[in-house]
Amino acid sequence: MNIGEASNVSGVSAKMIRYYESIGLIRPPLRTDSNYRVYGDDEVHVLRFVKRARTLGFSVEETSTLLGLWQDKSRASAEVKDIATGHITALETKIAELQGMVKTLKHLAHCCGGDNRPDCPILDDLAGEPTPKGH
Amino acid sequence: MNIGEASNVSGVSAKMIRYYESIGLIRPPLRTDSNYRVYGDDEVHVLRFVKRARTLGFSVEETSTLLGLWQDKSRASAEVKDIATGHITALETKIAELQGMVKTLKHLAHCCGGDNRPDCPILDDLAGEPTPKGH
DNA sequence: CCTTGACCTTCCCATCATTGGAAGGTCTAT
DNA sequence: ATAGACCTTCCAATGATGGGAAGGTCAAGG
Incomplete structure (x- = not known):
């Protein structure tokens, strides 16, 4: 099948298939x-593997490693698990970071009237002025 | 003060100060x-504002708008609140997405022995083979 | 006065993953 | 033969940041 059909059945855009080939993630067909x-x-199977790994947030680099392990019949699952748990940790760190932002923003938005007055605790906070009434 | 000192007191790297100037986010000093x-x-105050907004995850584009509103004495807080709540929604969507990844990965990692056998449910999942024993 | 080292300037390049587009070749059906 | 849907390669842009080269400037000390 052509790249277009491979793209359709794998969910990876033709552009990206060529790109993955160019960086050596997948083999030239x-x-x-x-x-x-x-x-x-077989190639489509590989593309689906890559798609799934990327969807789960693995970097292309990690995906490459996972792909190597997948194709290595004698690999140990320990290494795979390490990569996965490392990735989980990274994701959780990122989540905590975003949650911190949300918490702060919600507090500020809650203090903000959102009306037509020029008064705005959100801007005051950004400007470095302490938000009073730490409700 | 020079750009180095401005960088120190604002927390924005000298590189980024020049960059922000080049894209028109801040005015040429x-x-x-x-x-x-x-x-x-005054300039340092602006830099701090930008730093804080970026830290809270606002894009440079959004930061630019917020900066304009901050400097507009007659602005209404409604617009600011809209930007903030829109950003909160975007962050929450991102968080949910990451949490979905974590959930899936944790399930897979839990099913994976992490030992020296070549058996690996994580790879099986990536390869598209259904993970049995949906424990 | 001259040197040293820390600063500053501009300019270009790299990152990461992805998309867009131009210019041109190929295939299929009418 | 021609239309239009595909394919090819190559180049550029995104967003935010860092790295570094090549060269100018400043302050302190010998």
């Missing part, structure tokens, strides 16, 4: 006489 | 005869 890329079921 | 940028308290 066979070509037709007219230089079109040709994909088979 | 005065220059000495030898072409050094000169910052005063």
Whole structure:
């Protein structure tokens, strides 16, 4: 099948398929006489693997490692688990960070009348003036 | 003061100060005869505002709008609140997304022995094979 | 006066993952 | 033969930041 169909069935855009090939994440496929890329079921399987890993937030780098481990029949699951748990930790750190932002913003928004007066605790906070009434 | 000191007291790197100036987020400051940028308290106040907004996850674009509203003495707080609450929503969406990833990964990691056997539910999932024993 | 080192200037490049587009070749169906 | 839907490569942009080169400037000390 052509790159377009491979894209459809894998969920990876044609652009990205070419990009993944260019950076060596996936192997260059066979070509037709007219230089079109040709994909088979195995290649699509790889693309689906990549898609799923990226969807779960693994970086391309991590995906590359996972792909190597997947294709290595003798690999140990320990390494895979390490990558996954490391990624979980990173995600949780990011989540905590975002939650901190949300908490602060909600507090500020709650203090803000949101009316037509020029008074605004949100801007006051951004400007560095302490928000009084720490409700 | 020079850009280095302005950077120290505002927490914005010199690189970023120049960048913010180049994209028009902040105004070009005065220059000495030898072409050094000169910052005063007002400029530092702006830099702090920008720093705080960025820390709270506002994009440069949003920060620019907030900065305009801050400097507009007659602004209404309604617009500020809209931007803030919109940002909160975006953050919460992002958080939910990350939490979904974490949930899936934790499930997979839980099912994974992490031992030296080549068996690995994490890879199986990535490969598209259903994880059995949906424990 | 001269040197040293810490500062400053501009300019270009790299990152990460992805998208967009131009210019041109190919395939399929009418 | 031609239309239009595909494919190819190559180049550029995104957003926010960091790195670094090449060169100018300033203050302190020998």
